Amino acid sequence: MLSWWKHAARIVATILLGGLLGATLLRVAPGFGIDDEELDPRLSHASILALRQNQPGENLLSFYFHHLTRLAHGDLGFSRTFERPVSQLLRERAPETLKLVGLGLLLGWTLAFTLALLTTTARSWSLDLGASVLSGILLCLPAALLALLFLLTRAPVRLVLALIIFPKVFRYSRSLLARSAAMPHVLTARAKGLGQLRILFWHVLPTAAPQLLALAGVSVSLTFAAAIPVEALCDLPGIGQLAWKAALGRDLYLLVNLTMIVTTVTLLANSAADVLGHALTVNPS
């Protein structure tokens, strides 16, 4: 019980640190506190000064402390870029990203893992080569070109993310499964005449399970990261698009909250993978 609390406390501390680091990166980045409306030649000197003063000027730690205090009361701050409360923006856009990421992960993993299993069990170099070339092609296609192809063919653009995730998951999982399949105990099982499926599910997968789970955990954050350009390119109104605009617009409140959300998701996914992986390593049966 105590270890669960310790684990939870570690996660919370890391999330808070993530928020602070995100805020730091934004504060030291050039262009912070700049509003492109300053270039409007109609504005008087007083208005330009007012625009400049209307930027968060307080000390970083003080800002973060106040932000956390407000966060405890459910106030996530106000987005300068969108001129709306951050909580409202997140509420509106989170479902879109959840759909996109969920679909991307599900489909990407299904395609990648199925292909990895096939290439491992079939042990055919032509199938292996074909799968590698396919994943190579998808890795080399720019996301913008993929999105354009989907738009042209009127295919659902949400599937773009699956095709971005697929080659990475395929490559890693194929390597893990191939190595697992070459282990002595598997060779012994094969020599003893066990069936392919039995070898796969009883001997190959369990050995590679901890690493595959780690890959699953990591693929959640990879998918989130990939969702940012996909949402920006395909005009999907999700939080990925918010993150892109927040970074380019130096929107402090929005970016800090988004960083904390992404850190939370990453930590939860990887922690779950760690726990499961650890359990399987200790008790592989």
Added chain:
Amino acid sequence: MKSVRTVAVLFLAAMAIACLFASFLTSSTYAHQFRDIPDAPPSHQHLLGTDDLGRDRFARVLYGTRVSLLLAPAAALLSSLLAAVIGGIAGFTGGWIARVIMAITDLFLSLPWLLLLITVRALMPLNVSPITSVIITFALLGCLGWAAAARVVCADARSLVQSDFVLLARASGAGGLRLLCRHIMPNLRSILFAQFWISVPVFILTEANLGILGLGVAEPLPSWGGLLRELESYSSLTAGPWQFVPLVLLIAVVSCFQIVLHKQELPV
């Protein structure tokens, strides 16, 4: 398979020779704008036609190969090594060290590194040479791209620590560093090669997208990523097939890398 591997090796060698001797293979420089013939189709003077500013595309592909094929694998190697060291140490040591390292890794996966890249650009003088700018870009990508693989490496190393041969080595008196370097690391090869192979095209494409921050390759130096950006717009729909040559080359090179390194991915 052996013949396929031979073809792949020969192709990679041909690419390397072509980009090393680019100045002999084309009379045009990559920068000169033939302003009378922008967007021209292939001709005997311009084998792959010209781009929107009238620059010889064949020359730009050759010189761009130098930049991308040299620097992207170097950056990929850097990120793989970092993943190996960080993930390996975490998996090997376990305990609170592993937890701290993995927490740092998770933070690395979550932070908006776009802002760091913008800051780096701000710290660089505006008059930095194009080649310096691109080296810095790829170095940054290498330094930032290790986190995902490190997690998988850590899980892998953790399993290996409990494997029989490691226990045997430990029982034989092998110390920590020797165990890590001689027994654990070599068995992480398959993951690290996968990481390397994925990173090469990802870094090439990312370099192109970093142009939006002023990083990446500065004009007039070409890169594959920059050449691929020509295909990313509505007007690319009427692109002649010669405009897809950089994409085809990238796919071919990445596939050849995969074929050549395929055997290396299998365990010792």
Added chain:
Amino acid sequence: MKRKILCIIRLVCLLFLTVTAVAQTGNELRFCLKSDPKTLNPLQVADDSSETIRYLTGGVLVRINRLTQEAEPELATSWKVSDNGRTITFKLRDGVYFSDGTPFSAEDVAYTVQQLMDPALHSPTGDAFRSGDGKVVTSISKSDRITITFPAPVAGLDKLFDQVAIMSATSPQKEKAVLGPYYVADWKAGSYLLLKRNSNYWRQDAGGHRLPLIDTVRIDIQQNRDTEMLRLVRGEIHFINSVDPESFDKLASENAAMVHDAGVSLDAEFMWFNQASKSPLPPYKQKWFHSTNFRRAVSESINRADLVRIAFRGHAQPGVGPISPANKFWFNTSLHPHPFDQKSALQRLAQDGFRLQDGKLRDSDGYNVEFSIMTNSGNKMRERMATMIQQDLSGIGITVNVVTLDFPSLIERMTRTFDYEACLLGLLNNDLDPNSQMNVWLSSADDHQWNPNEKTPETSWEAEIDNLMRAQASTLNPQKRKQYIDRLQQIAWEQEPFIYLVNRNALSAVSPSVENVHPVVLRPQVYWNVDELALRAEVASAK
């Protein structure tokens, strides 16, 4: 019998399809905006998206007809500007109501003006009227007559009211009660806005029919230009207000009737050198940039015809000065673009001690002439221009480094750190009156980009420009103002603080199903007469 039934069924289906087709065209005009509007308060409009909503929903006293470029009565049937240029009296239209039924009167105008001129609002629209310190006084003599007095003369006073959407002083709906042809009925942030016809809109067409002709306007939020283009081609949207030259040519090759080149616009692309005394540049570079001969030589070394032909695919004109040739009254017709003459450029440079050695230009102290040009990333035309300028200047031995930066980083260098050498940007100009550029040309102003906020003019020509701008702002006589502005253009042409490169053409794309459309140069190019636009029935296409 069976045949009759089948025939009836076929007829019903056809009728259903036709009705559906008409209903799906929906009498709904569809187009895209790049981002959500930041505000629906018409007085605080500062971004393009908010400006679009203001144009579609706001009722103004005076409207500049975008086709004729003349001021026309709108909610004011007539107006008079006093001889001293400080006072304007409006006679208002009777029988006009806001969208919620609240009657429109002089009280609403007074309320709007007081809100607009509130110094705490810092509205760009309000600042355009702010020619001097002091309060703005409104006086209502009748319910349909109002006099507004400003503390100092305001140049082009009546035309400025084209930007002022009148708000209701009494309606409980506040800014949601509008006088324009549409009101905002629905807004799904990040996705779309739906505007519905204002049934109380006062305008009628020549046949006495109530305007607008189109019932609803659906505006999708779409940042990706390629998606927007595809949707236009598929018939999912009806127009794109501003199209880049490449896409224009691509569309033209598919359907020439869809594209419109309204000719040269008021917009300009230009570059300038950093002459700010606060800049951290080394003294030898500051010396180069302060030299008129240097700037003129750079200008003469740039091939503007090539920029027009290649970067803009011919859809632009070589730039001359601060006023575009499209601005027929104010443009100084005696001026022409600087010729492309690198020999003359080298002669000018020689006067300042520059010399060409081994293909490299060196200054009198032996430094190689090398500088960077920064521009904003994501703008293909500017990136192309910068690369072309790089080659052009290499012809006189100058090494140019092209740096593209994201906008906040760029603005920080321009306005805070002054850590840059040359910058290439553009000006989106929708105001014919050059008084709107006061803050660019006054040496003490913030937008005097090459050397902002000078305490006193650092050069005699900047002092002369200051005098000219103040003089043109304080006289109402258009001919006198024209003389001052002509002289300003002459000085700008000679001194080249801004090296004007091109004036872009106004390019737009419109579906053939939209009727009464007359794309123009002034924004909004396509829907400036939105209340008169109509949609021809078309076969619905699937979304």
